[in-house]
Amino acid sequence: MANRYFENENHTKLYQKYRMTAPKALVQRVINYLKEKYSGELELAVDIGCGSGQNTYIVADYFKKVIGIDVSPNQIANAVKANERTNVEFQLGAAEKLNLPDGSVQLITAMAAVHWLDLPKFFEEGLRVLSPGGVMAVYSYFISFYEWPRDPTKNEAIKKFYEEIILEGELGQFWSEPIRKHIFTKYKNISIPYDDFTRDDTFRNERHMSLTGMLGEMQTFSGFQSLREAKGDEAAGDLLDRLKNGILEIIKDDLSPEESNLDEIYFEEKSPLFLLLARKPV
Protein backbone atom coordinates (compact mmCIF):
# COMPACT_ATOMS: atom_id res chain seq x y z
CA MET A 1 0.00 0.00 0.00
CA ALA A 2 2.78 2.41 0.89
CA ASN A 3 3.96 2.46 -2.73
CA ARG A 4 0.95 4.48 -3.78
CA TYR A 5 2.67 7.61 -2.46
CA PHE A 6 5.15 7.37 -5.29
CA GLU A 7 2.99 6.29 -8.21
CA ASN A 8 3.02 9.66 -9.96
CA GLU A 9 5.97 11.04 -8.16
CA ASN A 10 8.58 13.31 -9.66
CA HIS A 11 10.91 14.90 -7.15
CA THR A 12 11.34 18.23 -8.90
CA LYS A 13 7.57 18.54 -9.44
CA LEU A 14 6.95 17.90 -5.73
CA TYR A 15 9.55 20.53 -5.08
CA GLN A 16 7.78 23.05 -7.27
CA LYS A 17 4.49 22.35 -5.56
CA TYR A 18 5.40 22.17 -1.90
CA ARG A 19 8.60 24.09 -1.14
CA MET A 20 7.97 27.54 0.27
CA THR A 21 8.72 30.84 -1.45
CA ALA A 22 10.90 33.50 0.13
CA PRO A 23 9.00 35.89 2.39
CA LYS A 24 8.60 39.25 0.66
CA ALA A 25 9.62 41.09 3.86
CA LEU A 26 12.93 39.23 3.98
CA VAL A 27 13.75 40.09 0.35
CA GLN A 28 12.80 43.72 1.07
CA ARG A 29 15.26 43.66 4.01
CA VAL A 30 17.97 42.41 1.60
CA ILE A 31 17.18 45.21 -0.88
CA ASN A 32 17.28 47.83 1.91
CA TYR A 33 20.67 46.51 3.00
CA LEU A 34 21.95 46.70 -0.60
CA LYS A 35 20.69 50.27 -0.98
CA GLU A 36 22.46 51.41 2.20
CA LYS A 37 25.69 51.61 0.21
CA TYR A 38 24.79 50.97 -3.43
CA SER A 39 22.99 53.75 -5.29
CA GLY A 40 23.24 52.58 -8.91
CA GLU A 41 20.62 50.80 -11.02
CA LEU A 42 19.50 47.32 -9.94
CA GLU A 43 20.45 45.68 -13.23
CA LEU A 44 21.22 42.06 -12.41
CA ALA A 45 20.72 39.60 -9.55
CA VAL A 46 21.58 35.92 -9.52
CA ASP A 47 19.76 33.33 -7.45
CA ILE A 48 22.06 30.42 -6.70
CA GLY A 49 20.68 26.90 -6.22
CA CYS A 50 17.39 28.31 -7.50
CA GLY A 51 15.59 24.95 -7.65
CA SER A 52 12.26 25.62 -9.32
CA GLY A 53 12.52 29.37 -8.71
CA GLN A 54 10.78 29.84 -5.31
CA ASN A 55 13.13 32.68 -4.43
CA THR A 56 14.04 33.84 -7.94
CA TYR A 57 10.61 35.29 -8.70
CA ILE A 58 10.46 37.34 -5.48
CA VAL A 59 13.89 38.87 -6.20
CA ALA A 60 12.76 39.59 -9.78
CA ASP A 61 10.31 42.20 -8.50
CA TYR A 62 13.27 44.48 -7.76
CA PHE A 63 15.68 43.91 -10.67
CA LYS A 64 15.79 44.49 -14.41
CA LYS A 65 16.95 40.91 -14.76
CA VAL A 66 17.41 37.89 -12.49
CA ILE A 67 19.18 34.68 -13.43
CA GLY A 68 18.37 31.56 -11.47
CA ILE A 69 21.27 29.11 -11.53
CA ASP A 70 21.16 25.47 -10.46
CA VAL A 71 23.38 22.47 -10.97
CA SER A 72 20.41 20.11 -11.42
CA PRO A 73 19.18 19.67 -15.02
CA ASN A 74 15.74 18.54 -13.76
CA GLN A 75 15.24 21.57 -11.55
CA ILE A 76 16.26 23.91 -14.39
CA ALA A 77 14.07 22.12 -16.95
CA ASN A 78 11.00 22.49 -14.69
CA ALA A 79 11.86 26.08 -13.84
CA VAL A 80 12.20 26.98 -17.53
CA LYS A 81 8.91 25.30 -18.36
CA ALA A 82 6.99 27.22 -15.68
CA ASN A 83 8.66 30.60 -16.26
CA GLU A 84 6.28 33.32 -17.42
CA ARG A 85 8.39 36.31 -16.43
CA THR A 86 10.25 38.25 -19.09
CA ASN A 87 12.97 39.43 -16.67
CA VAL A 88 13.75 35.95 -15.31
CA GLU A 89 16.13 33.44 -16.89
CA PHE A 90 17.19 30.03 -15.64
CA GLN A 91 20.61 28.55 -16.36
CA LEU A 92 22.26 25.25 -15.64
CA GLY A 93 25.50 25.92 -13.79
CA ALA A 94 27.58 25.58 -10.66
CA ALA A 95 27.74 28.23 -7.95
CA GLU A 96 31.49 27.89 -7.71
CA LYS A 97 32.11 28.83 -11.36
CA LEU A 98 29.59 31.31 -12.69
CA ASN A 99 29.27 32.11 -16.35
CA LEU A 100 29.13 35.87 -15.67
CA PRO A 101 31.52 38.80 -16.23
CA ASP A 102 33.49 40.39 -13.37
CA GLY A 103 31.60 43.08 -11.44
CA SER A 104 28.32 42.53 -13.30
CA VAL A 105 25.94 41.57 -10.47
CA GLN A 106 24.45 43.71 -7.68
CA LEU A 107 22.89 40.91 -5.64
CA ILE A 108 23.58 37.21 -5.14
CA THR A 109 20.91 35.28 -3.26
CA ALA A 110 20.83 31.64 -2.22
CA MET A 111 17.77 30.24 -0.45
CA ALA A 112 18.01 26.82 1.19
CA ALA A 113 21.05 26.11 -0.97
CA VAL A 114 24.34 27.46 0.38
CA HIS A 115 24.93 24.49 2.69
CA TRP A 116 25.43 22.31 -0.43
CA LEU A 117 28.22 24.47 -1.86
CA ASP A 118 31.99 24.57 -1.66
CA LEU A 119 31.80 27.71 0.45
CA PRO A 120 35.34 29.14 0.07
CA LYS A 121 35.09 28.79 -3.74
CA PHE A 122 31.55 30.23 -3.82
CA PHE A 123 32.57 33.25 -1.73
CA GLU A 124 35.57 33.88 -3.98
CA GLU A 125 33.44 33.57 -7.12
CA GLY A 126 30.82 35.85 -5.57
CA LEU A 127 33.44 38.52 -4.96
CA ARG A 128 34.50 38.29 -8.61
CA VAL A 129 31.02 38.74 -10.13
CA LEU A 130 29.65 41.31 -7.64
CA SER A 131 29.94 44.98 -8.43
CA PRO A 132 31.50 47.19 -5.70
CA GLY A 133 28.89 47.55 -2.94
CA GLY A 134 27.07 44.47 -4.29
CA VAL A 135 25.55 42.12 -1.72
CA MET A 136 25.47 38.42 -0.99
CA ALA A 137 22.38 37.23 0.91
CA VAL A 138 22.04 33.60 1.97
CA TYR A 139 19.07 32.30 3.89
CA SER A 140 17.25 29.17 4.82
CA TYR A 141 14.71 27.54 7.10
CA PHE A 142 14.57 24.20 8.78
CA ILE A 143 11.73 22.78 10.84
CA SER A 144 8.30 24.33 10.41
CA PHE A 145 5.67 24.59 13.14
CA TYR A 146 2.26 23.39 12.10
CA GLU A 147 -0.42 25.12 14.13
CA TRP A 148 -3.90 23.64 14.32
CA PRO A 149 -6.36 26.53 14.05
CA ARG A 150 -9.34 24.55 15.33
CA ASP A 151 -7.71 23.92 18.72
CA PRO A 152 -4.38 25.66 19.48
CA THR A 153 -4.00 23.64 22.70
CA LYS A 154 -2.91 20.78 20.40
CA ASN A 155 -0.06 22.79 18.84
CA GLU A 156 2.52 21.62 21.36
CA ALA A 157 1.68 17.95 20.77
CA ILE A 158 1.86 18.46 16.97
CA LYS A 159 5.24 20.22 17.30
CA LYS A 160 6.66 17.47 19.53
CA PHE A 161 5.43 14.70 17.25
CA TYR A 162 6.59 16.41 14.02
CA GLU A 163 10.06 17.15 15.45
CA GLU A 164 10.39 13.55 16.62
CA ILE A 165 9.58 12.31 13.12
CA ILE A 166 12.09 14.70 11.51
CA LEU A 167 14.97 14.48 13.96
CA GLU A 168 14.75 11.07 15.57
CA GLY A 169 13.75 7.55 14.65
CA GLU A 170 14.32 6.28 11.17
CA LEU A 171 14.68 9.61 9.38
CA GLY A 172 17.09 11.12 11.93
CA GLN A 173 20.06 9.11 10.71
CA PHE A 174 19.57 10.09 7.05
CA TRP A 175 20.38 13.78 7.32
CA SER A 176 23.68 14.40 5.54
CA GLU A 177 26.72 16.11 6.95
CA PRO A 178 26.05 19.53 5.30
CA ILE A 179 22.51 19.57 6.71
CA ARG A 180 23.70 18.65 10.19
CA LYS A 181 26.58 21.09 10.10
CA HIS A 182 24.74 24.08 8.68
CA ILE A 183 20.96 23.70 8.77
CA PHE A 184 20.67 22.12 12.23
CA THR A 185 22.80 25.03 13.49
CA LYS A 186 20.88 27.69 11.52
CA TYR A 187 23.99 28.78 9.56
CA LYS A 188 25.71 29.85 12.82
CA ASN A 189 28.98 28.32 11.53
CA ILE A 190 28.89 30.29 8.28
CA SER A 191 30.36 33.73 7.94
CA ILE A 192 30.54 35.54 4.58
CA PRO A 193 34.06 36.98 4.36
CA TYR A 194 33.04 40.38 2.89
CA ASP A 195 32.27 43.76 4.54
CA ASP A 196 29.49 44.47 7.06
CA PHE A 197 28.70 40.81 7.70
CA THR A 198 25.51 40.49 9.73
CA ARG A 199 22.74 38.01 10.48
CA ASP A 200 19.01 38.44 11.03
CA ASP A 201 16.79 35.77 12.54
CA THR A 202 13.59 37.79 12.73
CA PHE A 203 11.79 36.58 9.59
CA ARG A 204 9.39 33.72 9.19
CA ASN A 205 7.30 32.32 6.41
CA GLU A 206 3.61 31.62 6.98
CA ARG A 207 1.21 29.74 4.78
CA HIS A 208 -1.91 27.61 4.95
CA MET A 209 -0.83 24.03 4.52
CA SER A 210 -3.00 20.96 4.12
CA LEU A 211 -2.10 17.58 5.54
CA THR A 212 -1.41 16.51 1.93
CA GLY A 213 0.99 19.45 1.71
CA MET A 214 2.75 18.45 4.94
CA LEU A 215 3.32 14.97 3.47
CA GLY A 216 4.38 16.45 0.12
CA GLU A 217 6.88 18.80 1.72
CA MET A 218 8.35 15.92 3.72
CA GLN A 219 9.03 14.11 0.44
CA THR A 220 11.13 17.04 -0.82
CA PHE A 221 13.57 16.83 2.12
CA SER A 222 17.01 15.48 1.27
CA GLY A 223 16.92 13.27 4.41
CA PHE A 224 13.68 11.68 3.19
CA GLN A 225 15.14 11.14 -0.28
CA SER A 226 18.20 9.45 1.25
CA LEU A 227 16.01 7.20 3.39
CA ARG A 228 13.98 6.21 0.34
CA GLU A 229 17.12 5.45 -1.68
CA ALA A 230 18.63 3.37 1.13
CA LYS A 231 15.51 1.54 2.35
CA GLY A 232 13.12 1.60 -0.59
CA ASP A 233 9.60 2.83 -1.30
CA GLU A 234 7.92 0.73 1.34
CA ALA A 235 9.98 2.11 4.23
CA ALA A 236 9.54 5.65 2.85
CA GLY A 237 5.79 5.11 2.56
CA ASP A 238 5.69 3.75 6.12
CA LEU A 239 7.29 6.93 7.37
CA LEU A 240 4.68 9.05 5.57
CA ASP A 241 1.93 6.86 7.04
CA ARG A 242 3.38 7.34 10.53
CA LEU A 243 3.41 11.10 10.03
CA LYS A 244 -0.14 11.16 8.66
CA ASN A 245 -1.60 8.81 11.28
CA GLY A 246 0.21 10.48 14.18
CA ILE A 247 -1.11 13.91 13.21
CA LEU A 248 -4.63 12.57 12.62
CA GLU A 249 -4.55 10.92 16.05
CA ILE A 250 -3.74 14.28 17.70
CA ILE A 251 -6.52 16.20 15.92
CA LYS A 252 -9.13 13.43 15.57
CA ASP A 253 -11.63 14.93 18.05
CA ASP A 254 -11.88 18.06 15.88
CA LEU A 255 -12.69 16.20 12.65
CA SER A 256 -16.20 15.31 11.60
CA PRO A 257 -16.80 11.69 10.50
CA GLU A 258 -17.06 12.69 6.83
CA GLU A 259 -13.79 14.64 6.89
CA SER A 260 -11.35 12.25 5.27
CA ASN A 261 -9.88 14.32 2.43
CA LEU A 262 -6.34 15.23 3.51
CA ASP A 263 -6.34 18.09 0.97
CA GLU A 264 -8.98 19.85 3.02
CA ILE A 265 -7.53 19.49 6.51
CA TYR A 266 -5.62 22.74 6.95
CA PHE A 267 -2.86 23.87 9.30
CA GLU A 268 -1.03 27.20 9.63
CA GLU A 269 2.58 26.45 8.76
CA LYS A 270 5.13 28.81 10.33
CA SER A 271 8.77 28.56 9.32
CA PRO A 272 11.48 30.65 11.01
CA LEU A 273 14.28 31.75 8.66
CA PHE A 274 17.91 32.62 9.23
CA LEU A 275 19.52 35.24 6.99
CA LEU A 276 23.18 36.14 6.47
CA LEU A 277 24.20 39.34 4.65
CA ALA A 278 27.49 40.88 3.57
CA ARG A 279 28.70 43.25 0.88
CA LYS A 280 31.67 43.55 -1.45
CA PRO A 281 33.79 46.53 -0.37
CA VAL A 282 32.62 49.73 -2.06
Ligand SMILES: C[S@@+](CC[C@H](N)C(=O)[O-])C[C@H]1O[C@@H](n2cnc3c(N)ncnc32)[C@H](O)[C@@H]1O
Ligand atom coordinates in the same frame (compact mmCIF):
# COMPACT_ATOMS: atom_id res chain seq x y z
C1 LIG B 1 17.23 22.63 -1.15
S1 LIG B 1 17.29 23.15 -2.82
C2 LIG B 1 16.76 24.86 -2.74
C3 LIG B 1 16.03 25.32 -3.96
C4 LIG B 1 15.37 26.69 -3.85
N1 LIG B 1 16.35 27.74 -3.73
C5 LIG B 1 14.39 26.72 -2.71
O1 LIG B 1 14.46 27.67 -1.92
O2 LIG B 1 13.54 25.85 -2.60
C6 LIG B 1 19.01 23.29 -3.12
C7 LIG B 1 19.34 23.45 -4.58
O3 LIG B 1 20.74 23.71 -4.70
C8 LIG B 1 21.19 23.10 -5.88
N2 LIG B 1 22.66 22.97 -5.83
C9 LIG B 1 23.38 22.09 -5.10
N3 LIG B 1 24.69 22.28 -5.32
C10 LIG B 1 24.81 23.30 -6.20
C11 LIG B 1 25.93 23.95 -6.84
N4 LIG B 1 27.17 23.60 -6.55
N5 LIG B 1 25.67 24.96 -7.69
C12 LIG B 1 24.39 25.33 -7.98
N6 LIG B 1 23.31 24.74 -7.42
C13 LIG B 1 23.52 23.74 -6.55
C14 LIG B 1 20.41 21.79 -5.94
O4 LIG B 1 20.37 21.24 -7.24
C15 LIG B 1 19.05 22.22 -5.41
O5 LIG B 1 18.15 22.54 -6.45
